[in-house]
Structures are given as structure tokens and as C-alpha cells.
Amino acid sequence: MERAGKKKSKITKPILWIVLIIVAVIQIFPLIWLLDFSLASSNEMFTSGLLIIPKKIQWGNYVKAFVDGNFLLYLKNSILINGLAVVLVILVSIMAAFACHRMRWKLSGTVKMLLLMGLMIPIHATLLPNYKIYSMLGLTDTMWALLIPYVAFSLPQALFLMTSFMSAIPVELEEAAVMDGCGIYRIIFQIITPMLKPSIATVAIMTFLNNWNEFMMASTYLSSPTWKTLPFSILEFTGEYSSNYAVQFAVMALTAAPAVIVYIILNKHITKGVAMGAVKG
Amino acid sequence: MKKLYSNKLVILSLVLPGLVLFLFAILAPICLSVYYGFTDYSGMGSYNMIGLENYKTLLQDPTLRIALRNSLYLALGFIFIQHPLALITAAVLDKLGGRGENFFRCVYFIPNVISVAVIAYLWKFIYNPDFGLLNNIIKAFGGKGDINWFSTDTAIWAVLIVLIWHGFGWGMLIYYTGIKNIDPVLYEAAAIDGANQTTTFLKITLPLMKPVIQVNVTMAVISALKQMETVYLLTNGGPGNSTQFTANYLYQQAFKAFKYGYGNAIGVIFIIICLLATVILNKIFEDREETKLKKLEKARAKGAAV
Numbered sequence: 001m002e003r004a005g006k007k008k009s010k011i012t013k014p015i016l017w018i019v020l021i022i023v024a025v026i027q028i029f030p031l032i033w034l035l036d037f038s039l040a041s042s043n044e045m046f047t048s049g050l051l052i053i054p055k056k057i058q059w060g061n062y063v064k065a066f067v068d069g070n071f072l073l074y075l076k077n078s079i080l081i082n083g084l085a086v087v088l089v090i091l092v093s094i095m096a097a098f099a100c101h102r103m104r105w106k107l108s109g110t111v112k113m114l115l116l117m118g119l120m121i122p123i124h125a126t127l128l129p130n131y132k133i134y135s136m137l138g139l140t141d142t143m144w145a146l147l148i149p150y151v152a153f154s155l156p157q158a159l160f161l162m163t164s165f166m167s168a169i170p171v172e173l174e175e176a177a178v179m180d181g182c183g184i185y186r187i188i189f190q191i192i193t194p195m196l197k198p199s200i201a202t203v204a205i206m207t208f209l210n211n212w213n214e215f216m217m218a219s220t221y222l223s224s225p226t227w228k229t230l231p232f233s234i235l236e237f238t239g240e241y242s243s244n245y246a247v248q249f250a251v252m253a254l255t256a257a258p259a260v261i262v263y264i265i266l267n268k269h270i271t272k273g274v275a276m277g278a279v280k281g
Numbered sequence: 282m283k284k285l286y287s288n289k290l291v292i293l294s295l296v297l298p299g300l301v302l303f304l305f306a307i308l309a310p311i312c313l314s315v316y317y318g319f320t321d322y323s324g325m326g327s328y329n330m331i332g333l334e335n336y337k338t339l340l341q342d343p344t345l346r347i348a349l350r351n352s353l354y355l356a357l358g359f360i361f362i363q364h365p366l367a368l369i370t371a372a373v374l375d376k377l378g379g380r381g382e383n384f385f386r387c388v389y390f391i392p393n394v395i396s397v398a399v400i401a402y403l404w405k406f407i408y409n410p411d412f413g414l415l416n417n418i419i420k421a422f423g424g425k426g427d428i429n430w431f432s433t434d435t436a437i438w439a440v441l442i443v444l445i446w447h448g449f450g451w452g453m454l455i456y457y458t459g460i461k462n463i464d465p466v467l468y469e470a471a472a473i474d475g476a477n478q479t480t481t482f483l484k485i486t487l488p489l490m491k492p493v494i495q496v497n498v499t500m501a502v503i504s505a506l507k508q509m510e511t512v513y514l515l516t517n518g519g520p521g522n523s524t525q526f527t528a529n530y531l532y533q534q535a536f537k538a539f540k541y542g543y544g545n546a547i548g549v550i551f552i553i554i555c556l557l558a559t560v561i562l563n564k565i566f567e568d569r570e571e572t573k574l575k576k577l578e579k580a581r582a583k584g585a586a587v
Contacts, residue, residue, distance in 0.1 A: 099295035124528035129310035152306030275458035
């Protein structure tokens with residue numbers, strides 16, 4: 001019996017590998033193609049081969065992309081805005097989750113429902129009215145025009161995750177803290193928050209992933225480069241270098257790089273976080 | 282304790298930031314959309330209240346129908362192409378074990394961390410008729426390889442392929458997590474009974490994955506409705522309106538055609554459609570779960586009676 005089982009797995013293993021490799025090639029080959037073309041010169045692209053072996057590796061494409069794509073400025077903006085959004089989402093969601101889940105008041109259920117409603121509202125339907133609101137308040141072209149909607153639309157899922165984790169924390173802990181004369185704020189930030197670490201990580205990853213690549217709101221609410229985020233490196237570039245394909249490939253590879261590198265380094269944590277967020281959300 | 286936990290002022294201070302964000306970034310814009318939906322506002326200058334005129338036009342608008350049809354195509358593509366492939370890949374991956382498993386899991390998810398902007402422009406090049414990857418692949422297999430992928434007839438399929446490709450890793454990961462949560466004892470039992478891998482997949486993995494599949498299907502339909510960014514960059518709804526999606530259409534109407542009022546009316550309808558879709562899908566799946574539970578209970582009651 002056991003021997004038969006082993007024999008079977010010996011035959012099936014290669015089939016498993018073949019299936020998985022085919023899927024991997026489909027998922028990753030376009031990116032390899034991108035990388036390959038970004039190192040060639042534009043003239044070399046018109047071949048019928050799948051990949052090019054560049055005569056001379058054109059690092060110059062990347063230099064152009066780096067300088068003319070405003071790469072550093074946009075990267076800094078992306079990191080700053082997304083970082084702030086993550087911190088705010090975590091803070092606001094923990095506070096709201098505690099109030100709705102632990103504190104005793106009549107409207108707790110209603111308020112929680114209201115805050116979760118955001119999950120069902122399509123972001124892009126708010127583009128038109130929000131543009132109006134932000135221009136009336138003079139918020140267009142400021143960081144707030146991105147920060148406010150990023151936090152607001154990440155909040156419902158964060159709140160959902162926080163409440164489901166909070167319900168697993170025993171109330172006795174808080175009771176002891178109250179006996180010792182702890183106030184609510186200290187209970188939240190010194191006792192509850194440290195225990196929510198896994199869900200905080202999940203919320204941080206989901207918020208970052210959702211907003212890092214966002215550009216629809218950015219391109220609607222921003223017009224000057226001051227606060228533009230990373231996707232703009234590409235959007236602006238394609239107009240400017242419309243005939244220089246190689247440089248366009250380089251700017252695409254460069255823009256994708258930070259997220260891919262961070263993902264490869266942290267891939268275990270990120271997959272765990274995404275899986276947790278998706279299953280609970 | 283009780284006093285401390287029902288202090289109104291403290292509660293208010295805790296929920297206020299969240300509520301203000303909700304009011305300011307979600308509720309206020311929706312109300313404003315409803316208001317502008319009743320006007321003929323162009324985006325500049327003065328405007329008139331025109332009642333339900335926008336909504337009447339909307340009912341006759343062929344582009345909205347195309348947009349909704351495209352969402353339906355996309356949802357079907359997700360459900361019948363992307364998800365089965367993702368589920369099977371997840372099941373195969375689960376069997377691999379060791380370093381290979383982690384490696385493939387990591388690789389499959391990489392397209393998901395890349396910006397839609399990069400993905401859209403990359404695929405524009407892949408579809409490029411002169412040096413695009415796709416035509417070159419067709420040439421390598423002996424075909425002619427001079428297909429214009431963004432012609433009126435094929436453009437929607439070109440868009441669907443990109444979206445199905447881009448979201449694959451996400452779906453795979455969720456199915457993979459679901460499969461990992463299945464009790465391995467069940468597989469051992471199946472192996473002892475001499476079940477082969479296909480039967481194990483069909484009789485154990487698939488039924489136990491039902492809740493995960495249901496969640497995934499709901500999310501697929503909703504994201505098919507909400508699709509905008511990829512289409513906006515890839516084709517911007519063209520050629521003609523053949524690849525139009527609702528969100529892209531309302532954006533175009535407001536900012537390109539200068540029918541801000543009409544765009545907002547589309548927005549209102551768009552929100553209603555998304556809400557309805559969410560509620561209906563949840564109802565369908567909930568009801569099934571409930572009837573199943575009832576059946577189980579009945580069976581148990583019968584068993585107890587016997």
C-alpha cells in the first residue's frame with residue numbers, strides 16, 4: 001500500500017512541476033520581456049525574436065528614466081503619503097473598533113454599520129464630487145487631497161479586521177487595568193494595541209498595497225508635480241518620450257522596482273497578511 | 282468599570298475621526314452627486330435644475346449598456362477562466378511542498394504588487410502590432426503575427442486578458458490559503474481509501490472550499506463592476522465605446538465631454554448598482570448556507586429519532 005503511494009507521487013511530481021512552471025512563465029515572462037527591452041536600444045526592438053540580446057547594455061535608458069521621470073521626488077511622495085495613510089488608518093480604526101466593540105452605548109451598532117458602508121461604495125463614483133469639494137476648499141494639489149480619501153477608503157476594511165481580532169482579546173485584562181486606575185486611552189494604546197500586532201500588520205500591508213498603486217484620484221486631484229506619486233513617472237513620460245520606446249521600458253521597470261523588491265524581501269509576511277485580510281474581509 | 286465604559290465624551294472622541302472621514306470623503310460626495318445629477322451643469326459657469334432629465338437620457342444611453350455588458354463579460358471571465366485556473370493551480374501548488382512551493386507562490390503574486398500604470402503600458406507594448414510580444418510569439422509558432430489587437434472587435438478581449446492575468450495571483454493566494462486550512466486528516470483518510478488525486482480534489486477540496494469560492498465570486502463580480510484604472514490607461518474605452526466601463530464612462534462624460542451633471546447621474550446609478558450587486562450576492566449565498574444548515578439539522582433530528 002505504502003509503496004504504491006510512493007510510486008505514484010514519483011510519477012506525478014514532474015507533472016506538478018510542469019504545470020506550475022507553465023503558470024509561472026505566463027505570469028512572469030512579460031516582466032522579463034520588460035526588463036530585457038529596457039536594456040536594449042530602441043532600434044533593436046523591431047525583431048521577430050522573443051527576447052533581444054542587446055549589443056551594448058543601455059544603462060543610459062535608466063539614467064534618463066531616473067532623472068526625467070522625477071523618480072526620486074515621486075518615490076518620496078509615495079512613501080510619505082502612503083506611510084501617513086497607514087499610520088492614520090491604524091490609529092483611527094483601533095479607536096473606532098474599541099468604541100464600537102467594547103464600550104457601552106446605544107448607537108454602537110449603527111455607527112459601525114455606517115463606517116463599514118464604505119466597503120460597498122465604488123471609489124470612482126466619488127471622483128467627480130470630491131474634485132468639486134477639494135477645489136472649493138482649496139485642497140487640490142495638496143497632500144490632503146490624497147491622504148483623506150486614501151484613509152477614508154481603507155478604513156472600513158481596517159475596522160472590520162480590528163473588530164474581529166479585538167473580540168478574541170479577553171475582557172478580564174481590561175478589568176484588571178481599570179482596577180489599577182487606567183483610563184480608556186491608556187487601555188487602548190498600552191494594553192489593546194500591543195495585542196493587536198498581527199492585525200495591525202495585516203491592515204498596514206493591505207492599506208499600503210491598495211494605495212501604493214493608486215493613480216486615478218492622484219491624477220484627478222493633483223496638477224503640479226509637488227505631491228505626485230510614483231505612477232506619474234510613467235504617465236508623464238510616455239508623452240514626452242513617445243518615440244523612444246527603450247526609455248519607456250526603463251521607466252516602467254524602474255517604477256515597478258521598489259514594490260517588487262520590497263515584496264520579495266518581505267514576501268512571507270505580505271502573503272500572510274494578504275491572505276488573512278482577504279479571508280477575514 | 283461600567284461608568285468608565287459608557288462615558289459619552291470618551292466615546293465621541295474615539296469615533297469622531299472615523300465618522301468625520303466617512304462624512305467628508307464618502308457621504309458628502311454622494312449627496313453632492315445626487316444634487317448635481319439633477320442639473321445640466323457642464324463643470325463651469327451657471328446651471329439649471331432639470332429634474333429627472335439626466336436619468337431619462339441614461340435609460341436610453343447605449344454606452345451605459347455596453348459598459349454594463351463589458352462588466353458582465355469581465356465577471357464571467359473572472360469566474361469561469363481566472364478562478365478555476367487559480368483554484369487548480371492552488372491545489373497543485375499545495376501538493377508540491379518544500380522550497381518550490383514558496384518560490385512559486387511568491388512568483389505568482391508579483392504582478393499584483395506592480396502598479397496598474399506599469400501593467401497597462403506594458404500590455405500596450407505586448408499588444409503592439411510592430412514589435413509586440415504577442416505577435417512575435419505567434420510568429421515563432423509559424424503564424425503571421427500581424428494582428429491589430431485593439432481593433433473594435435478584439436479590443437474588449439485584449440482588455441479582459443490583461444485583467445484576468447493581473448488578478449490571477451490574488452485569487453490563487455486566497456484559494457491557496459483556503460486549501461491550507463483544510464484538515465490534512467481528510468486527505469490521509471482519502472489516501473487510505475485509495476482515492477486518486479482527481480477524486481480527492483473533486484470530493485474533498487472542492488466541497489470544503491465552497492465558502493472561499495463564494496467570497497471570491499462575490500469579490501469578482503464587484504471588482505468587474507468597479508473596473509476603471511486598467512481600461513482608462515489601456516484603451517480609455519475605445520475604439521468607439523467598445524471597451525467602455527461604467528466608472529470610465531462617467532469620468533469621460535464629466536471631464537472630457539463637459540457634462541458634469543450627467544456624469545454625476547451615472548455615478549448615482551453606478552453606486553446603486555454596486556450596492557444592489559453586493560446585497561443580492563450576499564443574499565444568494567446566505568440563503569444557500571441557511572437551507573443547508575436546516576437540512577443538516579433535519580437530518581440530525583431524524584438520526585436522533587431513529
